[in-house]
Amino acid sequence: MVRRSRIGLLAHQGWPNQRIGAQLGTSRPTVLLWRSRFAAGGPSALEQDAPRGPSPQRLDPAQIKAIVERTWHTTPPDATHWGTRTLAKACGVSHMTVARIWDAHGLQPHRVRTFKLSRDPALVAKLTDVVGLHLNPPDKALVLGVDEKSQIPALDRTQPGLPMKPGRCGTLTHDYLRHGTTSLLAALNVAVGLVIGGCFARQRHEKFLKFLRQSDRQPPPELALHLIVDNNGTPKHARVRPWLAAHPRFRLHFTPTGSS
Numbered sequence: 001m002v003r004r005s006r007i008g009l010l011a012h013q014g015w016p017n018q019r020i021g022a023q024l025g026t027s028r029p030t031v032l033l034w035r036s037r038f039a040a041g042g043p044s045a046l047e048q049d050a051p052r053g054p055s056p057q058r059l060d061p062a063q064i065k066a067i068v069e070r071t072w073h074t075t076p077p078d079a080t081h082w083g084t085r086t087l088a089k090a091c092g093v094s095h096m097t098v099a100r101i102w103d104a105h106g107l108q109p110h111r112v113r114t115f116k117l118s119r120d121p122a123l124v125a126k127l128t129d130v131v132g133l134h135l136n137p138p139d140k141a142l143v144l145g146v147d148e149k150s151q152i153p154a155l156d157r158t159q160p161g162l163p164m165k166p167g168r169c170g171t172l173t174h175d176y177l178r179h180g181t182t183s184l185l186a187a188l189n190v191a192v193g194l195v196i197g198g199c200f201a202r203q204r205h206e207k208f209l210k211f212l213r214q215s216d217r218q219p220p221p222e223l224a225l226h227l228i229v230d231n232n233g234t235p236k237h238a239r240v241r242p243w244l245a246a247h248p249r250f251r252l253h254f255t256p257t258g259s260s
Contacts, residue, residue, distance in 0.1 A: 004046040007031055008038045059097065067091055067101050071109055081109040120231065120257035130228055131255050141224040144187040144215065145197070148230070150203045154179040185211045187227065189219075205237035212243065214251065221249075228253045 003024055006216045010020045017031045024031075037045040040111050059067075067087065074088050084102070088095040102108070120126065133143060155176040164170040185207060186197025200207040219225060224240050231254045 001046065004034045004038075005043075007034045008043075008046070011038075012037050043205060044106055059093065059096075059101075063091075064101055067093070068107070071102065071107050087146065118256045121251070123256045125229070126256045127252055130255060133226060133253055134229070138224065138226070140222060141226055142189065142219050143226045143228065144189055145220075146185075146187045146227045146229045148183060148185045148203065151181045152184055152199075153181055155227040183207070187211075187215055194218075203234065205234050205240055207241055208234045208237070208240060212240075212247075216249065224249050226253060227251070228255060231255055231257045 002094070004025065006024055007020055007026075007030075010023065011017075012169045015023070017028050017035070020031045032075050032193075034046065069089070071082055071087065074082075076082055076090070079086065084095040084098045088098045091098070137143065141178075156179055157173045157176050159173045161173070162171045182199045182201065183203045184197065184199050186195050188195055196218055197211065198214070200210075215225060227250065234240070235252055235254070243254065
């Protein structure tokens with residue numbers, strides 16, 4: 001706006017076009033353009049550029065719809081999903097055109113998210129119990145998230161690994177010796193980042209009882225313990241229920257089957 005206004009002022013003072021361009025750091029055609037715009041429309045003509053017509057490469061709505069429909073409902077014969085270049089070649093447009101259409105419609109064919117619907121008949125009750133525990137936590141209580149990982153391979157690398165150094169990551173040999181498997185049973189206290197747990201040779205109810213006794217010793221005794229556990233058979237064993245009944249400090253909250 002300042003440069004356009006100065007072009008008009010210097011032209012009004014009688015400066016030649018070449019000299020105006022040299023003074024303002026622009027070209028003679030630019031000076032001629034804005035002098036003519038000012039002569040035709042006055043000061044308001046300097047406020048904005050002249051309207052431009054539609055791009056000759058703009059696609060009509062029917063062709064855009066066809067590209068979107070093809071992205072939604074088809075796949076290429078030799079791939080799992082369309083790419084910008086493969087779809088552009090199939091539709092006779094540029095790959096940048098396909099990219100702009102995908103961006104405008106929020107399409108990302110290369111991304112896939114997984115899902116699973118729980119078939120647990122007690123889904124609503126368990127979900128209400130676990131979510132309600134977070135939304136309305138009890139007083140003087142500690143909530144622990146309990147999980148177990150079974151069949152963890154105990155591996156011994158054939159050679160010692162090398163530590164990380166500037167410009168190089170840590171290294172491990174690709175070959176190893178297997179020393180059986182172990183099962184990890186742990187509880188996480190999110191508030192303080194404390195992990196209570198241990199590794200056991202097998203996944204049995206006796207190990208779960210040992211874990212409960214360990215959990216009973218570590219937190220302060222005045223706190224009630226609410227454990228969010230998976231919906232498997234170990235916490236529901238016939239010998240676990242009497243122990244829980246004798247220790248009212250504990251309360252188990254089961255997650256629905258098939259949930260995470």
